[in-house]
Amino acid sequence: MDVVIDTAVKYNDIFMSGIKVTIVISIMSCFFGLLLGTILAFMKISGVKVLQAIATAYVEIIRGTPILVQISLVFFGLPFLGIHFPSFQIMGVDFERLSAGILALIINSGAYECEIVRSGIQSISKGQLEGAMSLGFSKWESMVRIIIPQAIKNILPVIGNEFVTLIKESSQVSVIGMADLMYTATTIQGISFQPFPPLVIVAVYYFILTFAVSNVLRALEWKFKIKAVR
Amino acid sequence: MSEKDKIIYDIRHIKKNFGKLEVLKDISMQIRNGEVVTIIGPSGSGKSTFLRCLNLLETPTAGELWFEGKKIDSGTDVKMLRRDVGMVFQQFNLFPMFTVLKNVMYAPMHIRKVPEAEAREQAMTLLSQVGMADHADFYPEQLSGGQQQRVAIARALAMKPKMLLFDEPTSALDPELVGDVLEVMKQVAQQGMTMAVVTHEMQFARSVADRVVFMDKGYIVEEGDPNDIFTHPKEERTQTFLKRLLHADI
Numbered sequence: 001m002d003v004v005i006d007t008a009v010k011y012n013d014i015f016m017s018g019i020k021v022t023i024v025i026s027i028m029s030c031f032f033g034l035l036l037g038t039i040l041a042f043m044k045i046s047g048v049k050v051l052q053a054i055a056t057a058y059v060e061i062i063r064g065t066p067i068l069v070q071i072s073l074v075f076f077g078l079p080f081l082g083i084h085f086p087s088f089q090i091m092g093v094d095f096e097r098l099s100a101g102i103l104a105l106i107i108n109s110g111a112y113e114c115e116i117v118r119s120g121i122q123s124i125s126k127g128q129l130e131g132a133m134s135l136g137f138s139k140w141e142s143m144v145r146i147i148i149p150q151a152i153k154n155i156l157p158v159i160g161n162e163f164v165t166l167i168k169e170s171s172q173v174s175v176i177g178m179a180d181l182m183y184t185a186t187t188i189q190g191i192s193f194q195p196f197p198p199l200v201i202v203a204v205y206y207f208i209l210t211f212a213v214s215n216v217l218r219a220l221e222w223k224f225k226i227k228a229v230r
Numbered sequence: 231m232s233e234k235d236k237i238i239y240d241i242r243h244i245k246k247n248f249g250k251l252e253v254l255k256d257i258s259m260q261i262r263n264g265e266v267v268t269i270i271g272p273s274g275s276g277k278s279t280f281l282r283c284l285n286l287l288e289t290p291t292a293g294e295l296w297f298e299g300k301k302i303d304s305g306t307d308v309k310m311l312r313r314d315v316g317m318v319f320q321q322f323n324l325f326p327m328f329t330v331l332k333n334v335m336y337a338p339m340h341i342r343k344v345p346e347a348e349a350r351e352q353a354m355t356l357l358s359q360v361g362m363a364d365h366a367d368f369y370p371e372q373l374s375g376g377q378q379q380r381v382a383i384a385r386a387l388a389m390k391p392k393m394l395l396f397d398e399p400t401s402a403l404d405p406e407l408v409g410d411v412l413e414v415m416k417q418v419a420q421q422g423m424t425m426a427v428v429t430h431e432m433q434f435a436r437s438v439a440d441r442v443v444f445m446d447k448g449y450i451v452e453e454g455d456p457n458d459i460f461t462h463p464k465e466e467r468t469q470t471f472l473k474r475l476l477h478a479d480i
Contacts, residue, residue, distance in 0.1 A: 130287055131323030135337035135389055136313035145340070146325055153327075 007197040018184030029105035030163045037113025062111035074104040075176040093179045101173035120155035160217035164210045236263045244293030253279045255448035266425045268435040271445035277428045285315045316391035320398040322378040324370040331366040334385045356384040360414045376407030393424040444468045
């Protein structure tokens with residue numbers, strides 16, 4: 001136990017920078033994943049066959065392959081396709097690795113968030129759309145004014161869960177050498193010649209992160225409910 | 231020709247297919263200004279589909295629709311048509327996140343760009359007309375079905391439509407709530423609104439309607455003065471339908 005605490009104190013700076021990176025990549029991939037997912041969801045419910053097929057294929061492929069494979073494919077695949085991110089240091093991380101890691105996570109969570117958004121929109125009864133359109137709103141206006149606000153209420157808690165999942169899944173970007181929280185464990189294992197304590201510390205930090213986020217979300221959800229969004 | 235007799239909606243030989251299923255086979259009908267037409271018939275006869283064609287929630291597969299002397303085609307602004315032809319639904323379809331008042335104000339404010347104060351005043355007038363003014367600050371889920379439907383009627387009226395469609399407006403209601411809604415509809419009819427009402431309420435069809443249309447299997451079987459239809463229907467199918475219904479009443 002002592003050795004764990006000693007390690008945690010001694011390498012605190014490294015752990016903290018790892019936490020920072022983990023939080024940043026989780027937030028960014030959740031946010032942009034939601035954007036991508038929303039676009040995909042609208043493609044799926046657009047009624048345009050080509051768009052539906054593209055979105056469906058995307059979601060199925062991404063959900064049917066391991067995230068670790070996707071991360072490696074993005075990191076090694078982009079340069080192979082002639083796409084290079086500039087290489088400089090940001091938050092102590094190589095920007096090239098950072099952007100590849102985040103991009104892979106966006107690609108991945110976009111597929112999951114697509115399904116969340118789609119089911120959220122489709123959970124609103126068709127009568128709401130018809131009610132709005134019968135008054136003279138266009139289909140688009142009806143979606144934006146009437147359907148989406150109701151859908152968001154259903155979607156938000158699920159997006160919160162997706163964010164918690166992303167905090168954990170983002171640990172896999174460490175395989176491409178991105179200095180997130182998981183990666184710091186490897187680093188410190190190397191410096192301290194201690195294989196075990198850094199992993200325990202990292203596990204504890206991940207738990208604190210997810211536990212804190214879950215509770216904040218639960219509190220928000222509760223407040224949201226009381227605020228009478230009926 | 232007086233304003234009253236002017237044809238507002240001229241429906242010519244419309245058909246509607248859902249895939250291979252022919253729901254409407256050949257429907258022609260004229261609706262005059264200020265007229266109240268009720269459409270009755272067994273379930274599956276296509277009456278709701280027909281009504282939904284009139285504000286283009288369904289697009290007819292064939293045939294022509296002429297509203298106020300203008301043919302509806304691909305160049306017609308469907309939104310504009312729907313402003314003129316309002317609808318009241320079986321399931322009310324009020325917006326659950328808005329109060330009763332906002333439900334009624336919302337479309338006039340955002341579509342007709344009526345200033346808020348004016349929209350509010352107009353909404354309150356309509357709500358008192360349907361007996362719901364004291365519930366203006368309630369949310370739909372706090373109301374009974376009958377109350378929600380009265381609000382829905384006020385919401386449709388708020389757009390100042392030239393005509394209103396009612397799609398089985400009392401079918402989702404508990405029996406004791408039906409009367410209030412029918413009373414409001416009667417009032418609206420008396421104010422001269424043109425109405426097309428799909429309903430199972432024969433008493434309403436009989437007492438309020440200017441004309442009753444009996445539909446079966448995608449066709450109009452018979453239409454005419456309510457008293458004629460109900461007392462001595464000409465067609466056998468109408469007779470059978472009415473007999474069954476009147477027996478069910480007892």
